[in-house]
Amino acid sequence: MKKIFVFFLLLAAGGLQAASLPVLELLPPDKTRGTAVMQALAERKSTREFSPEKLSLRDLSDLLWAANGVNRPDGKRTAPSALNRQDIEVYAAFEEGVYRYNAAGHMLLPVAAEDIRPVKDAPVVLLLVAKEDTAYAPIDAGIVAQNIYLFCSGVGLATVTRGSMDAEALAKALKLGKGQKVILNQPVGYFKQKPAQKKEEKSSAQ
Numbered sequence: 001m002k003k004i005f006v007f008f009l010l011l012a013a014g015g016l017q018a019a020s021l022p023v024l025e026l027l028p029p030d031k032t033r034g035t036a037v038m039q040a041l042a043e044r045k046s047t048r049e050f051s052p053e054k055l056s057l058r059d060l061s062d063l064l065w066a067a068n069g070v071n072r073p074d075g076k077r078t079a080p081s082a083l084n085r086q087d088i089e090v091y092a093a094f095e096e097g098v099y100r101y102n103a104a105g106h107m108l109l110p111v112a113a114e115d116i117r118p119v120k121d122a123p124v125v126l127l128l129v130a131k132e133d134t135a136y137a138p139i140d141a142g143i144v145a146q147n148i149y150l151f152c153s154g155v156g157l158a159t160v161t162r163g164s165m166d167a168e169a170l171a172k173a174l175k176l177g178k179g180q181k182v183i184l185n186q187p188v189g190y191f192k193q194k195p196a197q198k199k200e201e202k203s204s205a206q
C-alpha cells in the first residue's frame with residue numbers, strides 16, 4: 001500500500017490521546033532519486049494549492065531527511081547551521097497529530113494528537129522550530145526551508161515556506177520550552193494539478 005498510514009486510520013477511529021500516538025520509523029533516504037541540482041533550482045517555486053492526498057512513506061521519509069537529516073557519520077546535517085549548533089528542529093503536522101523529527105534516529109516522535117496545521121489543505125505542514133531564539137536562528141531556518149524547496153522541486157512536490165502563522169498558539173501546542181520559537185511553517189503535498197498536465201492542457205487548447 002503506497003499511500004500511507006494505516007495507523008492514522010486507527011487513530012481517527014479511536015480518538016486516541018497524544019501519549020498513544022505511535023513512533024513512526026522512517027525509511028532510509030533514497031539518495032539516488034530526483035532531478036539534477038541545476039534542474040531543481042530551475043524549477044523551484046512556491047505553490048499554495050495542494051492535492052489532499054497523503055504523502056507516501058517514501059516521500060515523507062526523504063522529505064524529512066532532505067530538510068535537516070544526518071548526512072555524515074559525525075552527525076552533521078543536510079542543512080548547515082551557525083557554529084554547528086543544529087538549532088533548527090523540524091516538526092511534522094498532519095491532520096491526525098503532530099510529531100517531532102528525530103534526525104539521529106531518522107524517526108518521527110509523537111507530540112500531540114491534534115490538528116495544528118496552519119494550512120489545512122496540505123497533507124503535512126513542516127514547522128521549523130529554533131531551539132534558541134538567537135540572531136542566527138532565522139538564517140538557519142531559511143536554509144532548512146530551501147532544502148525543503150529543492151527536494152520538492154527535484155521530486156515533483158508542491159511547497160511554500162510561510163512566515164504567516166499564530167506562532168504563540170503553535171508553540172503552546174508543540175509544548176515548546178522557554179526560548180524555543182516557531183520560525184517558519186512549510187506545507188508540502190502533491191500538486192493539485194500536475195505541472196505536466198497543465199502543459200498538455202495548454203498544447204491541446206492551442
Ligand SMILES: Cc1cc2nc3c(=O)[nH]c(=O)nc-3n(C[C@H](O)[C@H](O)[C@H](O)COP(=O)(O)O)c2cc1C
Binds near residue numbers: 044046160162163
Ligand atoms: C521568510 C519568508 C516568508 C514567507 N512567508 C510567506 C507567507 O507567509 N505566505 C506565503 O504565501 N508565502 C510566503 N513566502 C513565500 C514568498 O511569497 C515567495 O517565495 C515569493 O513570492 C517568491 O515566489 P517563489 O518562491 O515562487 O519564487 C515567504 C517566503 C520567505 C522566504
